[in-house]
Amino acid sequence: MTQRKVRGVSSRISRVARSDPWAAHGPTRSARFRLAAEAGLLSQRLDDDVLGAVALTSGMVKLWGKSARWDDLRSDRPAQQADYFRYVDTRLRRFEPDSGGSSRVPLTGARRLLKGVLDSVGRISTVYPYIADDGFGGAFAEWKAGAQRIELAVDDKLAAHVSVSHSGDTTWFLEFDAAEGMPFEDRQRLRQLLDKHSALVSLLNPHWLRVFVG
Amino acid sequence: MTGEWHWDDESIPSTDVLYRHVPRKTRLDPITGEWSLTLAAFTADEMREDGWSIYREGLMRRHGLTISDIEASGSAPREVWAFEVADVRCVHGCGVIDQEDRSKLPLGAAHGLVRCDSPRPTKRKIAELRNRLIDRARLA
Numbered sequence: 369m370t371q372r373k374v375r376g377v378s379s380r381i382s383r384v385a386r387s388d389p390w391a392a393h394g395p396t397r398s399a400r401f402r403l404a405a406e407a408g409l410l411s412q413r414l415d416d417d418v419l420g421a422v423a424l425t426s427g428m429v430k431l432w433g434k435s436a437r438w439d440d441l442r443s444d445r446p447a448q449q450a451d452y453f454r455y456v457d458t459r460l461r462r463f464e465p466d467s468g469g470s471s472r473v474p475l476t477g478a479r480r481l482l483k484g485v486l487d488s489v490g491r492i493s494t495v496y497p498y499i500a501d502d503g504f505g506g507a508f509a510e511w512k513a514g515a516q517r518i519e520l521a522v523d524d525k526l527a528a529h530v531s532v533s534h535s536g537d538t539t540w541f542l543e544f545d546a547a548e549g550m551p552f553e554d555r556q557r558l559r560q561l562l563d564k565h566s567a568l569v570s571l572l573n574p575h576w577l578r579v580f581v582g
Numbered sequence: 583m584t585g586e587w588h589w590d591d592e593s594i595p596s597t598d599v600l601y602r603h604v605p606r607k608t609r610l611d612p613i614t615g616e617w618s619l620t621l622a623a624f625t626a627d628e629m630r631e632d633g634w635s636i637y638r639e640g641l642m643r644r645h646g647l648t649i650s651d652i653e654a655s656g657s658a659p660r661e662v663w664a665f666e667v668a669d670v671r672c673v674h675g676c677g678v679i680d681q682e683d684r685s686k687l688p689l690g691a692a693h694g695l696v697r698c699d700s701p702r703p704t705k706r707k708i709a710e711l712r713n714r715l716i717d718r719a720r721l722a
Contacts, residue, residue: 498609504627513613531709536717538710569612576612
């Protein structure tokens with residue numbers, strides 16, 4: 369991200385800060401979160417680099433001067449630890465016919481293959497995707513944060529695809545045989561994208577786990 | 583499927599609003615806190631059957647129909663999402679046609695389809711259109 373872009377973003381954040389109804393009474397958690405979200409969205413529009421978002425968020429906190437307590441944001445960590453693999457397994461079982469969500473019933477078809485791909489690209493701390501059936505015998509997982517959207521799907525014919533978009537523009541599309549798994553280099557690419565996605569979401573919303581409860 | 587494949591009607595203005603009635607499978611963005619549509623709203627299977635079903639505002643106005651008529655038309659939990667004809671056309675080879683659904687009159691009079699220039703579009707083309715519409719669609 370260039371210095372000019374950073375200045376532009378800082379200026380925008382300052383405007384948001386000044387217009388914030390809570391500003392006159394000092395920073396509140398909701399105000400800080402709103403600014404963090406704004407910074408995240410702007411940084412995603414300008415640059416896909418998580419480090420850019422970190423710099424912007426730090427700058428945002430400085431705007432609040434002495435009253436801004438970075439430790440407050442850091443202490444907003446979720447009490448519950450993320451377990452990506454367990455979440456993926458549990459979610460997919462919900463769509464397995466006649467299993468009642470039981471872990472003793474093995475996953476079948478598109479759900480089994482989707483789990484294989486999801487397991488190969490995630491880490492235990494990976495931010496959870498939205499997982500559902502597509503209504504036609506396939507299953508899919510989606511990550512979304514601000515302007516970026518990542519879609520991974522296996523259809524009823526067990527053909528898989530990954531699609532990545534930014535503000536609606538498709539930036540990466542790949543079809544592959546779900547039974548054979550994703551090619552190594554593409555798997556690495558997706559894993560890196562998910563690492564960035566997870567770092568950004570965890571930074572801007574330490575409570576992200578709550579989104580997936582239930 | 584017989585005859586010529588109609589996939590875009592140029593007489594439909596690009597500024598017209600399209601309403602899509604989809605199963606309530608929305609996702610909460612963990613950063614913005616906004617709800618948005620998912621792949622389930624725009625599946626490849628439905629596109630390859632006949633196109634994505636929509637209701638066009640210009641026709642709804644002509645027939646005295648409102649969004650509540652769409653909301654009342656389904657039994658399962660569903661939501662109405664809106665986007666513009668221009669959002670479809672900005673993806674090369676994608677368009678909108680009117681196609682009355684006589685099984686759902688009077689609402690069916692405003693029915694149309696989002697289509698691609700081929701009856702069997704590639705997954706890539708479908709994904710491009712889906713990515714665009716998910717980004718642009720707003721809860722009506």
